[in-house]
Amino acid sequence: MNAILPGAPWLVAHRSMLGINKPYKITLNNCDYVIWQNSQGKIFALENVCPHMQAPLSNGWICQTHSSITCPFHALEFNGEGKLVKDGEPKGEAIANALDLIVQDDLIWTYGIFEPRLPIPNLISERTKGFNFVDITGSKSIQASFFNSIRINYDFNHQNGVHHDIFRIRDNPVQSFDSDGYYAKVIQTFLRENNTLNEILQNPSLLNLPKQIVNELEYSFPCITLFKAKISLGEILQFFILYPETENKTRTFVILYGNWCNPMMKIPGLRFLIERSLLKATAKVVEQDYTTVESLYPQQEPKIRLPREEIMFYVQKLYHEW
Incomplete structure (x- = not known):
């Protein structure tokens, strides 16, 4: 290999x-x-x-x-x-x-058995100041190549398709995209429809999501994607981690942090239940992503182009020019 x-x-x-x-x-x-x-x-x-x-x-x-x-x-x-x-x-x-x-x-x-080509990024240590570690979730071996696995994190047209069943996203406009070498940052908004009562009962953390969510995403190529969002409870940080296991298998897990400003999060039992619900929702996002990636047919030249694909082309360029 x-x-x-x-x-x-x-x-x-x-x-x-x-x-x-x-x-x-x-x-x-x-x-x-x-x-x-x-x-x-x-x-x-x-x-x-x-x-x-x-x-x-x-x-x-x-x-x-x-x-x-x-x-x-x-x-x-x-x-x-x-x-x-x-x-x-x-x-x-x-x-x-x-x-x-x-x-x-x-x-x-x-770095495995190889000499370093990039320094260890400080994205996690810098962004988590003032935040509390919650737990690890979504740990899974994806039956797909690293390239296919990383592309979905930079694909800003997939949320209202792949994740529609959870978040009811009807549109996800991107306000800005900036890149500097192996680092990139995106500001994006999720515009949501109402969840059904059954969806809320299955995932109570949906009660804390507004109809419009402004998200910050930061990337440290090749292994970290940070999703940062403000919700009624405070702020959450989700670090989506990837590394290659084999040529056709990729490991993923998510490190979740929270900065809770809502007084009800000071109630220990309630805080535990809400954090478990957030972890469950995050794991579901990972499941939907890897299920989609694992089901793809072999790559062909696209006959359709969507808006915002320049962000995906950015990561493809970094990967192929490595």
């Missing part, structure tokens, strides 16, 4: 996804890795293969005393550098391949 965008920074996990002393498997550019976090919050990663008889280390367990991972086949222990642990001490040279990670606060980045 040819690597997808070699040298790009990939956000492969949020700290909350790892748990404590639990193996967490990822696939990046057709290579499997195992990541784990000890009780002190230190994070380690190895290629997910035991150098003895190639068992998947992610099926093993973490030795809390040594912060090492244990192979499920013969109970061999390896520390975060890939050294064999015997009698509680690492021995000799590293024989399991380590994965270099860059951990910034709760965000876990890697």
Whole structure:
């Protein structure tokens, strides 16, 4: 397999996804890795293969005393550098391949096996000042190429089609589009119709959405799309994350933050229910996106052009010129 965008920074996990002393498997550019976090919050990663008889280390367990991972086949222990642990001490040279990670606060980045071509973006750390982390949602492997998966985030004609059933969007005019290298920003408005009572009962967070929503979207190519919106509860930030697992499979998850100004969000039980509803609605958006992308036939030259497609052409240019 040819690597997808070699040298790009990939956000492969949020700290909350790892748990404590639990193996967490990822696939990046057709290579499997195992990541784990000890009780002190230190994070380690190895290629997910035991150098003895190639068992998947992610099926093993973490030795809390040594912060090492244990192979499920013969109970061999390896520390975060890939050294064999015997009698509680690492021995000799590293024989399991380590994965270099860059951990910034709760965000876990890697360049995989490649030399960096872009710095780690600060979009998340800058935009989340004053916001509270809510949770991760919409974590899913999409059965589609990275290119097809990323294009839908830049396709501003799809919301009133793909997401019509949730948000009843009848139009989504774009007020501005600005780009600067690998960064872009869009101001867009959702014009909504009324939801039915049944839709509201299934997703109570719809009660907090006005008929007209002004959204800010920011992009840090290739892996982050930020959707920012003001609702009656306050402000929400949804960071849609993508990274390539294989040539035809893409991983996605969403990191949700909130800045709640509505007094009712100070009621713990009610806040919990509302945040769960927001997470559920976000996961539904992801589901609708990946279901659409997975159902596409092989790409052909379009015979129709829609307005606002220049934004999609921007990301296509970045991808193909990489």
